[in-house]
């Protein structure tokens with residue numbers, strides 16, 4: 001839990017970066033620095049050997065006494081500021097070997113150093129450099145051959161301890177470790193410091209989200225920055241707004257639906273009570289029964305419509321799209337309305353093209369949408385209002401239009417007529433027809449729109465061909 005928090009993770013992240021930086025410096029930079037310093041020292045030694053080994057040539061030969069040799073060696077050592085060792089070369093049966101003749105420290109029995117570099121120089125006749133570990137630590141050596149009668153008779157070795165290189169490097173290592181330790185502490189503190197406010201902001205969002213999840217839509221998500229957390233807050237805020245809207249729409253829907261269902265049920269029970277009265281004359285009884293029939297019919301349509309709408313909104317209504325001739329469907333639906341048309345004293349005109357107009361849709365549901373539209377064109381208009389159903393095609397689309405010459409829909413209501421339960425006149429409808437038609441149109445990848453003015457209202461239903 002603690003390890004999983006942003007705070008710890010960020011602090012640990014900072015810590016790891018600091019540790020990696022210190023590790024890279026100590027493991028990679030320091031050794032290469034040591035090599036560089038050592039090479040530099042060897043180059044300086046080789047240079048000193050080149051410069052100061054010249055006079056030592058005079059110390060070769062059988063007529064030179066030991067003291068002169070020692071003096072020359074010491075002079076070279078003083079000049080070069082290095083230890084100078086003069087070695088003789090002997091070529092025995094067992095091969096080539098070197099032995100110390102003179103050393104600037106006046107030590108001749110040198111046991112800790114083997115002067116391998118001198119041996120190499122004696123063999124090849126070329127100057128060389130090398131490293132060796134002696135009692136006093138690592139030593140850098142530069143050897144030069146001294147020739148006598150064209151042969152390498154002596155080898156002079158200039159050597160210097162590498163202590164200072166080691167000291168420099170260990171001093172730097174120490175400093176780096178101290179600085180690294182400080183960096184690690186600073187990284188840890190900075191990580192905790194930076195992540196604190198971030199973690200607090202995330203926690204605040206979490207609290208808000210929990211509130212919303214618990215159904216409290218008053219929670220606010222403060223959008224106080226443009227960073228990712230700010231964007232998250234904005235998204236949560238929008239989501240909360242939409243959830244709030246959905247929630248109130250749902251509550252409204254349930255309230256209206258129960259009200260719509262309650263009204264006919266109450267009126268039914270009232271009529272049934274009245275019918276139980278035995279003193280009723282036949283005519284009144286008939287009138288009550290007609291009322292009962294109408295209320296039952298209303299209840300039936302209402303429940304079917306409510307079921308349709310809830311299935312549509314839940315996405316569980318299954319559509320069976322197939323190539324459908326919309327002209328055929330329009331003609332069939334129009335013929336269903338013949339009795340209603342004659343009661344209403346209206347005429348329905350079908351304007352269909354000669355050739356078949358095929359759209360990819362569920363013919364049953366297309367018929368349902370047309371029924372809803374034609375029903376409205378008759379129910380919400382005065383008797384005698386004519387209706388036109390037209391179909392046209394083109395541009396990969398098929399368009400159906402249901403037009404009536406009724407009084408039209410008020411401008412303010414036009415935007416709301418597709419909402420469930422919305423009705424804008426006194427006709428006793430439940431206000432679900434257009435909501436269902438609109439949902440169905442969307443499910444068929446089509447579009448249902450309306451244009452209305454006094455004297456002409458047109459519902460257009462566009463479908464992909």
Ligand SMILES: Nc1ncnc2c1ncn2[C@@H]1O[C@H](COP(=O)(O)OP(=O)(O)OP(=O)(O)O)[C@@H](O)[C@H]1O
Nearest residue numbers: 376377380408417423424425429430431432433434
């Ligand atoms: N052709 C039209 N002319 C005038 N008003 C219309 C027309 N079609 C729809 N309306 C208005 O839009 C409202 C919503 O229509 P909708 O079909 O959704 O519900 P309804 O017809 O009232 O009830 P039902 O669910 O029984 O169809 C109607 O109450 C009516 O006021």
Ligand SMILES: [Mg+2]
Nearest residue numbers: 376429433434
């Ligand atoms: Mg209707």
